[in-house]
Amino acid sequence: MLAYALRRLLLAVPLLIGITFVSFLVIHLAPGDPVEIQTGDMSQQHSAQAYKALQELYGLDQPLHVRYWNWLSRIVRLDFGRSFAPHGRPVITMIAERLPITLLLNVIELLIIVSLAVPIGVLSATRQYSTFDKITTIFVFVGFATPDFWLALLLMILFGVQLGWLPISGLRSLNWEYMTFWQQQVDFLSHLLLPILVATFGGLAGFSRYMRQSMLEVVRQDYIQSARAKGLAERVVIGKHALRNAMLPIVTILGLSLPGLIGGSVIVEWIFAIPGMGQLMVQAAFERDYPVLMGNLVIVSSLTLFANLMADLTYSLVDPRIRVGRRRR
Amino acid sequence: MRDFWKALSRNRLAVIGGAVVAVLGLLAVLAPAIAPWDPNRPDVRKILDAPSSRHLLGTDQLGRDVLSRMLFGARVSLAVGFVSVGIAATIGILLGSAAGYHGGMVDAAIMRVVDLMLVFPRFFLLLAVLAFLKPSIWTIMAVIGLTGWMGVARLVRAEFLALKEREFVLWSQSVGASAFRITWRHILPNAMAPVLVAMTLGIPAAILTESGLSFLGLGVQPPHATWGNILNEGKDAIELAWWLSVYPGIAILVTVLSYNLLGEGIRDALDPRLRQSAGRVVSRGR
Numbered sequence: 245m246l247a248y249a250l251r252r253l254l255l256a257v258p259l260l261i262g263i264t265f266v267s268f269l270v271i272h273l274a275p276g277d278p279v280e281i282q283t284g285d286m287s288q289q290h291s292a293q294a295y296k297a298l299q300e301l302y303g304l305d306q307p308l309h310v311r312y313w314n315w316l317s318r319i320v321r322l323d324f325g326r327s328f329a330p331h332g333r334p335v336i337t338m339i340a341e342r343l344p345i346t347l348l349l350n351v352i353e354l355l356i357i358v359s360l361a362v363p364i365g366v367l368s369a370t371r372q373y374s375t376f377d378k379i380t381t382i383f384v385f386v387g388f389a390t391p392d393f394w395l396a397l398l399l400m401i402l403f404g405v406q407l408g409w410l411p412i413s414g415l416r417s418l419n420w421e422y423m424t425f426w427q428q429q430v431d432f433l434s435h436l437l438l439p440i441l442v443a444t445f446g447g448l449a450g451f452s453r454y455m456r457q458s459m460l461e462v463v464r465q466d467y468i469q470s471a472r473a474k475g476l477a478e479r480v481v482i483g484k485h486a487l488r489n490a491m492l493p494i495v496t497i498l499g500l501s502l503p504g505l506i507g508g509s510v511i512v513e514w515i516f517a518i519p520g521m522g523q524l525m526v527q528a529a530f531e532r533d534y535p536v537l538m539g540n541l542v543i544v545s546s547l548t549l550f551a552n553l554m555a556d557l558t559y560s561l562v563d564p565r566i567r568v569g570r571r572r573r
Numbered sequence: 574m575r576d577f578w579k580a581l582s583r584n585r586l587a588v589i590g591g592a593v594v595a596v597l598g599l600l601a602v603l604a605p606a607i608a609p610w611d612p613n614r615p616d617v618r619k620i621l622d623a624p625s626s627r628h629l630l631g632t633d634q635l636g637r638d639v640l641s642r643m644l645f646g647a648r649v650s651l652a653v654g655f656v657s658v659g660i661a662a663t664i665g666i667l668l669g670s671a672a673g674y675h676g677g678m679v680d681a682a683i684m685r686v687v688d689l690m691l692v693f694p695r696f697f698l699l700l701a702v703l704a705f706l707k708p709s710i711w712t713i714m715a716v717i718g719l720t721g722w723m724g725v726a727r728l729v730r731a732e733f734l735a736l737k738e739r740e741f742v743l744w745s746q747s748v749g750a751s752a753f754r755i756t757w758r759h760i761l762p763n764a765m766a767p768v769l770v771a772m773t774l775g776i777p778a779a780i781l782t783e784s785g786l787s788f789l790g791l792g793v794q795p796p797h798a799t800w801g802n803i804l805n806e807g808k809d810a811i812e813l814a815w816w817l818s819v820y821p822g823i824a825i826l827v828t829v830l831s832y833n834l835l836g837e838g839i840r841d842a843l844d845p846r847l848r849q850s851a852g853r854v855v856s857r858g859r
Contacts, residue, residue: 258685259685259688259689259692262685262689263689263692263693266689266690266693267701270698270701270702271701271704271705385830385833385834386826386830388829388830388833389777389825389826389827389829389830389833390826391781391784391785391788391822391825391826391829392785393784393785393788393804394804394818394821394822394825394826397804397807397808397811397818397822398818398819398822400811401811401815401818405811405812500691502694503691503692503693503694503695504694504695506694506697507694507695507696507697508696510694510696510697510700510789511696511785511788511789514789515808522696525696525697525700525701526700526789526791528700528704529700529701529703529704529791530704530790530791532704532705534704534705537700537701537704538701540697540701541693541697541698541701544693544694544697545692545693545694545697548692548693548694549692552692
């Protein structure tokens with residue numbers, strides 16, 4: 245096991261370097277110069293001077309490989325530079341403020357998705373072609389086809405504007421400071437309700453489908469037959485023998501779907517004005533704030549890589565076939 | 574081939590999906606002829622008019638007819654869907670076939686690039702690129718295509734790995750056919766079925782991505798009408814004009830749903846073994 249874990253870790257190193265390389269390249273090779281945009285609205289003469297000063301400040305007059313090396317040697321110390329925005333704050337503090345919010349959203353989202361998708365998938369697999377199965381199939385197709393931002397708009401119109409039950413933006417009400425502790429918690433949760441509902445919807449469709457698929461494959465196996473032949477109750481056969489094995493691929497899919505979930509939170513955060521990584525990314529894209537863009541890209545994809553690694557290791561821990569099979573090869 | 578059509582036509586949902594796809598294509602092509610109003614002509618006397626017999630789906634903040642804008646938006650959505658999937662499929666086929674046929678170092682190198690591209694949350698990557706590009710339909714098509722080829726590459730590679738051991742390939746190799754010829758004339762045609770399915774399912778994913786980007790305001794720019802940017806304008810008038818937020822979303826939903834039904838139907842018809850388990854998950858456009 246240890247050898248396997250070490251090998252997986254070693255394989256992650258070139259990917260990590262690749263992440264920094266792609267993030268750097270994407271932003272530096274794209275036409276459109278960040279300095280030019282910053283100085284765009286100054287007078288001709290001033291902007292020429294400012295342009296030169298800024299270029300030197302950010303080292304943009306250096307050749308590409310030198311800039312990459314400088315940048316790389318700074319980011320290993322988690323120094324992503326300062327934002328181009330007027331406040332000029334360090335990128336890493338901006339990310340540190342926002343990362344917990346995005347992580348919190350995604351963790352809650354994942355917990356809800358898994359705890360609902362597993363029973364839905366199992367039920368529709370064990371009752372294949374029943375009414376329940378057909379309804380969930382319709383739900384899956386509609387869930388896939390519904391743009392999350394549109395769902396968000398509709399829910400905002402319904403619950404926010406028409407009914408006025410729920411707040412539609414931010415994480416706190418304006419009178420937050422005057423609330424008691426419990427009121428604050430309720431307020432916070434009511435702000436999270438709609439975003440989480442929207443973010444869960446599409447993912448739930450996918451996971452319940454995977455679970456159904458995985459379960460369908462397992463219940464056709466011989467050992468399920470023999471479990472039944474032994475006279476075990478159907479509840480035990482499905483709930484214990486089948487479910488455990490059907491859950492295995494879900495671990496991998498969970499890891500693989502993380503970039504999708506994190507990516508999906510971009511739009512949700514933007515619509516509901518939640519100060520997370522996604523909202524930061526959209527703002528930075530509008531302002532062409534490239535230290536922030538690069539920092540965000542590196543952090544988010546490194547986290548994804550880390551999560552994939554964890555999923556892989558968990559998978560090999562719960563399913564010994566993986567480790568043995570790979571070693572033999 | 575006849576079996577394929579027979580199997581496909583027996584799948585009621587796929588037939589419905591296919592019919593809707595065809596009608597949508599027709600509407601998009603005919604948009605200039607059938608749109609009741611000029612999609613870009615503002616009219617200050619008709620700002621945010623509710624749906625009526627003159628403007629079936631109402632008007633927007635500038636008094637433009639929403640139905641006409643949506644018809645023209647269909648052209649953008651479908652064009653982006655087809656072209657970006659074409660780009661993604663071309664890259665995916667080229668890299669996937671090279672990896673699968675040659676194996677060894679070539680394979681290892683290409684697959685590491687695929688792994689690398691897959692750790693980037695797609696929307697973050699798209700935003701980073703789009704921040705520095707002049708937004709237009711063409712850049713949107715290009716970036717969606719360039720960030721979406723990994724699935725096809727893996728698929729083609731897997732097909733090649735299986736097919737290159739088969740007798741007809743060994744035979745071609747032994748009579749001295751070039752690698753190029755074997756790849757393109759002998760293996761690829763046999764590997765195309767799953768690629769076609771992936772492409773059919775890729776179109777709705779690309780449409781979702783485009784509408785999401787346009788909704789954020791980083792996709793296709795106004796005055797070009799797209800479903801995404803009509804929704805973006807709708808968001809600002811959310812308390813006044815529900816029709817701006819509702820109809821374009823329905824259009825996206827119906828389009829994506831139809832393509833998914835058609836794509837799943839084609840897959841099941843091509844591969845009867847999969848039909849009973851009926852349920853690979855289609856990818857969402859993120």
